[in-house]
Amino acid sequence: MTTPSTTTPSTTPHSTTQSGAPVVSDAHAQSTGADGAIALTDHYLVEKLAQFNRERVPERIVHAKGGGAFGTFKTTEDVSAYTKAALFQQGVETETLTRFSSVAGEAGSPDTWRDPRGFSTKFYTTEGNYDLVGNNTPVFFIRDGIKFPDFIHSQKRLPGSNLRDADMQWDFWTLSPESAHQVTWVMSDRGLPASWREMQGYGSHTYQWINDAGERFWVKYHFRSNQGVNAMTGDEAERLAGSDSDYYIRDLYENIDAGNFPSWDLHVQIMPYADAKDYRFNPFDLTKVWPHADYPLVKVGTMTLNRNPENYFAQIEQAAFAPSNFVPGIAASPDKMLQARIFSYADAHRYRVGTNHAQLPVNAPKNQVHNYSQNGAARYTFNDASTPNYAPNSKGGAAAVEPATVGGGWENDGALTLSAHSLHAEDSDFGQAGTMYREVFDDGAKARFLDTITGAVGGVKDAGIKERAIGYWTSVDADLGAKLRANLGAGEETNSASEAAIKY
Template sequence: MTDPHSNGNGTKTPPTTTNAGIPVASDNESLTAGAQGPILLHDHYLVEKLAQFNRERVPERVVHAKGGGAFGELEITHDISRYTKADFLQPGKKTEVLARFSTVAGEQGSPDTWRDPRGFALKFYTEQGNHDLVGNNTPVFFIKDPSKFPDFIRSQKRRPDSGLRDNHQQWDYWTLRPESAHQVTWLLGDRGIPKTWRHQDGFGSHTYQFVNAEGNRSWVKFHFKTDQGIEFLTQAEADVLAGSDPDHHRADLFHAIEDGAFPSWTVKVQILPEEDAEGYRFNPFDLTKVWSQKDYPLIEVGKLTLNRNPENFHAQIEQASFEPSNLVPGIGASPDKVLLSRIFSYADAHRYRIGSNYAQLPVNRPKSPVHSYSYKDGASQILWNDPEVPVYAPNSYGGPAADPSRADNDEGAWQFDGRAVRAGYIQHAEDSDWAQPGTLVREVLDDAARDRLVSNIVGHVSNGVREPVLSRVYEYWTNVDAGLGRRVREGVEAAHGQTVDTTALDSAAVSSTTASV
């Protein structure tokens, strides 16, 4: 792969600096306490990047701006109490839920049917407070370290000069980040454009931690399997709808619920015992990887049903805030670096976008009692404590006090060493950026799906991608699968009216370890 610090003519680019002009140590890894420890707050460059990135757009969301949603219910039909003490996941429990679906890169007015991952965000109004699960319709993502996130999103958005989206800059970024290959394979495949939001699966994507009543821990991934069946749009169908019905997905969900055709998803989890994590063949906290369902089968939990449309789109959908920091007792974070950064970043984005008192808005307000010293001043304050309640802690007047017996005392802690390092993830036996996307292409997709994948890639790459990025595109897909790389090159060069010589392409193929997904 081309050196990302080279400008292509043999000279080096200037060093990255902070906004104060201070050189930074890494564009790739955040500062953590050990390779699998938590993100350190004094990584000022990461905080600067994320905090400034969160403030780039007014007033729509920086990402996931175009979307829609509905209310419904989660019903737990199976017993997973041996894994978690979370009250809303106990057998027979029913919990009100808000779901929001979205595209990632598009703006408010963008078509629903652009090729893009779909956000799959859920807010559960539990008796222990709000629990949010902020995922996508794919089980993986483009990056594995949060320091790359602002750069990734900017590469997918509009150019600053023309105001146009640019396939060339997308591929420039992707081909310089091999870890993106798994998600890009999903994106350019059939599931890159779902027929409707009802006809897609959802994933928590990140690894979380379950804690049971005895304090025993395990790692968990959430899956939401659509009961309507997986259906998708071809690129041609999506292009027509983008012009004729740009709100196709939003309208479909609203009218389906209005007509009583309530969409539902079967909720399942994968459980990885805590002691298995260190020796598992892939790093289980890497967001670009999946856990094999052969190794850790899906366990059924319950049913998610959407049965109520919003009464006011702005108040209940546009002002809804979802944040991975909302974790109720029994569910915790993990060494997933992207998840750890989102615990800071999402709440910070909400404070900027909808105000410091965003949690007081009705759609974001928990159904459980709130006893908070944060209810004081700030923009859009709509709730306040009784004047007799002190605004500070500790106090002598009966104000609220922390109760360790009602919370996870160690807040989902895990073992790690205390060194501050920029080491990336600990490598496991079968970790590779190319293995899982290669397996997806060869073993999961059928011939027809592979043909559509090639067609989608060729169509996307043929639209403005030029050298030297074009050669890296061929190398990228050859590393995923040699046959796929050959077909992509043949298709692009045929589209450009060129003769294809695949000899060099064959010799450039990089072998990778085959992984079961």
Template sequence: MTETSRKVPYTTNNAGVPVESDEHSLTVGPDGAMLLQDHYVIEKMAQFNRERVPERVVHAKGAGAYGFFEVTEDVSQYTKASLFQPGQRTDMLARFSTVAGEQGSPDTWRDPRGFALKFYTELGNYDMVGNNTPIFFIRDATKFSDFIHSQKRHPATGLRNNEMQWDFWTLSPESAHMVTWLMGDRGIPKSYRYMNGYSSHTYMWLNAGGEKFWVKYHFKTDQGVDFLTQAEADELAGTDADVHRRDLHRAIESGDAPSWSLKVQIMPFDDAPDYRFNPFDLTKVWPHGDYPLIDVGRMTLNRNPEDYFVHIEQAAFEPSNLVPGIGPSPDKMLLGRLFSYPDTHRYRIGPNYAQLPPNRPHSAVNSYAKDGPMRYVPSNASMPYAPNSFGGPAADVAHYGKTAGWYSEGEMVHAAYTLHAEDDDWGQAGTQVREVLDDAARERLVSNVAGHLKQGVTRPILDRAFEYWRNIDQDIGDRIAKKVNGGL
């Protein structure tokens, strides 16, 4: 077959009109002045100028893939949510990410990792927006923007600044548990395939009989948890900044589909008010001795996106996407995120972001939403308002049955935030150091923290950092102080 006889598609403009040249603009005269009538060149340049959408303020750098979730156990006594019924298989999308770094930042910075999941259920999308840690730095949404600002770049220098981080952390003792995680081995996972994922937040499950339960999700990696040392991570940051994105894509492309086993902790609804600490506090875990893990099913990622920008950069996850059988809890951070996540999508990719391919439900959409930029699927409503007399969609009370809301309890939110017997900021972090970590892991923790503090953290913040760690564990704090102050 000759070069000229090959069957290749011809270039078109965005309206499908054939293009005369891929290489030369339309010019005239001895000076070769380009003509304004060459609309294709103008289209190409104008489109190029608009290729980027604003990157996410947090979780900007990430990777993702499609797959499925399959229920292997029966948890229908706790929830009527369709995706958790016995034998159910649900298509899904996952996106993993770093929190603080920008789009071009290295995958191996010490940072929590986002673990966002979208399940395309028969009753709409269910999103779980979690992390690779079961806890977080703060417990109240009003501090979230302050926390993120402290982890980003210094306003004067444009550089990442450890002093800002430690200033915020040491003035926010509720961060102790999460900082202990971050500075430990799991602060830099080997790859996205070798980390667990957690809902972190507490949610509510409602069963078919109207009974309510509190639930936490644990996605345990079937590849085994593994991590990078600080030295390994620093080297990779300079040699392969996209190592985690590359690893996920290559594993799936080669047929080595990663998977995670979902387990949940279930707390009876009435246990919450009198539990020994606030069960909705995002800085706390529920001890497994109190609420053991219960097997549910397995998540498998087996399909890479055909276009990264379309399917991953434009993917929009939001904890407000809750299907019948699942509801929120009085967790103040979760309640703040119910607003902030969909709001950031409207800003970043437009008010009709739910019509984009990765966000489009696999079930019917009968919404009264209309118009706005980039809308291309019309509303199914005969009239754009409710109620109406022309056969428009009506609220579906049947799928919800008895109220799914904790708000029906009246004082639940207030009661959840009264003082519990073990409501302190240091206890669980100290337990992690003394009872979960071995000697080698404790030594790496000391080295990681000390190395971080040596990079630009000055007094009095440095002294507060030493006291911070002594509150977690006296010996660990003393060892960190000694190493920072020049000891071995």
């Protein structure tokens, strides 16, 4: 229904039902008589109430609270030696949609809670939609998708009390030591960005680029904020959680509305295909970063957000980002978490928004779609009546691209996949977390970090879990662990706790 803004009585459109029939009254239901009983023949009343009862779709299980905006990505550099993807050819400008979000909180939660932030971009390319679904951190808590439901459950709410619980968070983290690197990021200043505009974005996973010659490269994506990278204090975040729980959403919307368009320069790290076979750690491990000294950043182009959504529900809540949305010249890697997400995200959208969610305007590609899927709820695009609904066919219907023109092929490289998931010299769960604490944090950041983990671990009630948490941070850095123990007044480590720590 169209809602007029500045119209005169003579041009005001007439209210209609969903089927287009004129409505007699917007203010009064039909009554059958003096007793005031409502007639069920008042189909407009029934329609309004029934529609109202169905206004919500299920909220996202993760990344429920978020906002976003439309924009453009312009490729400013020549990276054609590494990928044939049309959007990454020098001079090409592509429409985009970017959604920012929190991970653990529900849709109504404050967006300034300490948490990773989702950073997902849909590129509406000439070859189909490419979705880069990432975060404001280059790593994640786990490296295997089979743990993902358990991890999210540990960060949500207890099934009995429906309260969030420090014990179950730290129980999971300390029994999953691969989480140490990401927890270090989250407990640092990066866990409380000053705004979505003032944080970095990462594809996090390792992806594959393929050039016109069929040569393959491994890449990691980095969006570097042109607004700078800034954080807010814990006290400020707590204050905003109470006074303006939509602070990040408001900040992004109001800045774009005022013409202050945020932008990020996209860089990639590029690893030659063969390097992955004997690199010093598994390059497809989502809990690791590639040191820039090994693979420096290569600039690709700039993304600018310059248009707010016209309707939040239609264009942000129903926006569906999926790591399975690739285009020619870009493909997956043997990253086990990426493999799981390729299934999980698209499946979540089929459940949450509908089997035909890709036909919604916000999700629909700009190029033509040709396939033989059919039917399902809310289907409204379809093939010509003369086109068969099966493949292969001899009636001139769409046919698949020959494999040679698509690229890829690591799936058949047994040596690569075997080496990728075998033991590497530097496959430590705590090594990169320790390096980050010692070499990246300055003295102020170290002090704030210690205060943060002291408060977080201090909320643990179970003595055994608390001891494991101290051991966890001791494994990251011995001095840090000693300071945490002193802050918590936990005393000396017990023998049983020491045995638990050895399992790391």
